[in-house]
Structure formats: C-alpha cells, structure tokens
Amino acid sequence: MSTLLDPTSELQPAQREALPRPRSLNEKRVALLDISKPRGDVFLDHLEARLGEMGVDSRRYSKPTFTRVAPVDLKHQIVSECDLVIEALAD
DSSP states (O other): OOOOOOOSOOSSOOOOOOOOOOSOOTTOEEEEEEOSOTTHHHHHHHHHHHHHHTTOEEEEEEOSOTTSOOOHHHHHHHHHHOSEEEEEOOO
C-alpha cells in the first residue's frame, strides 16, 4: 500500500488507497487542472500539446486561487466530464 500525504492543514486526513493507474489513455478524457500558481499554465500548455500529439482528449480547468481547495462545483464538473486529472503545481 502507498502512503498518500495530504498537503492541507487537516490534523487527521482521510485514509485512502491510491487508485490503480490506467493501462492506457485511449478513449479517456484527461482534466488538466491549473491550481493558479505562477507558471502552472506553462506546464499545462506543454502537457496539453503532448497529449494532443498522442490523440488524447483533454480539457482545461483552473481553481480560483491556490490558497484554497477546489470549489465543490469545480470538482463535480471535472468528475462529470473527465476520466483522469493531472494537477499543475509550479512556481
């Protein structure tokens, strides 16, 4: 079992097992989530281009600020529209 570290200030974060990685990105839609830190969009621009070269469908999303967790509505939108999420952390 993997250990997941919670970057929030929760004193007792929920215990979760990591989900298995997909064998392929074929027929998957990937959410590219910009957490609104400087240059995260630059990373996602490059990643979006690479995924496009591979024929992978992706959609862009962004949090209003990196200082707070993603709003519930944004999380629901991503879950309803995508199969996987890649989050951009940068500085």
